[in-house]
Amino acid sequence: HCAASALLGLNRYGEAAASLDALARAASTPSGMRGEIFAQAGNAWMLAGNGAKAVAHLHSALTLTAGDADLFADLGRADAMLRNWKDAVLDLNAAINLRRDSNLLVLRASAYRALKDYRAALSDLNAALAIRPGNANAVMERGLLRRDLGDVGGARTDFATVMKTGSPALKRDAAAALDALKE
Numbered sequence: 001h002c003a004a005s006a007l008l009g010l011n012r013y014g015e016a017a018a019s020l021d022a023l024a025r026a027a028s029t030p031s032g033m034r035g036e037i038f039a040q041a042g043n044a045w046m047l048a049g050n051g052a053k054a055v056a057h058l059h060s061a062l063t064l065t066a067g068d069a070d071l072f073a074d075l076g077r078a079d080a081m082l083r084n085w086k087d088a089v090l091d092l093n094a095a096i097n098l099r100r101d102s103n104l105l106v107l108r109a110s111a112y113r114a115l116k117d118y119r120a121a122l123s124d125l126n127a128a129l130a131i132r133p134g135n136a137n138a139v140m141e142r143g144l145l146r147r148d149l150g151d152v153g154g155a156r157t158d159f160a161t162v163m164k165t166g167s168p169a170l171k172r173d174a175a176a177a178l179d180a181l182k183e
Helices: 002-009 013-025 031-047 051-064 069-081 085-098 102-114 118-131 136-148 152-165 168-182
Strands: none
Touching: 002 013, 002 031, 013 031, 013 051, 031 051, 031 069, 051 069, 069 085, 069 102, 085 102, 102 118, 102 136, 118 136, 136 152, 136 168, 152 168
């Protein structure tokens, strides 16, 4: 496990995931630890960019560790990597049923937007902002939703807000979205 953690620290995600997979399957690994190790392998596969292996490992983790909101959220993210939006919504539904969280609602809103279920996306974003007003991720997603709905003014306002309040990565995304609106 220490070697796999070191590989993660070196950004060698595929190798770390394979090592964690082998550890989770090893007969010497205590059964109570297998679920956690499968979950770690799933997250390492996501970091490696392999959504299919991430989904498989996270499913294995869930069979061993039922009722874990974080696992359902991770599975929803892995489904989104594969653009399996319906599965992402189902997994995020399970996560949100276990833990109502602003960021989980934003993730589900993004999946709903991809499915063109704009009403559900807006409902989730409103709920996310009610839980955590000013959540830059929710404001960014709302800007993207407004853009998709043709509300260019509303999208601009949201992207400008993110440019002031978001993380550096989110600010870059907002700047790119604003530039795209000018074209």
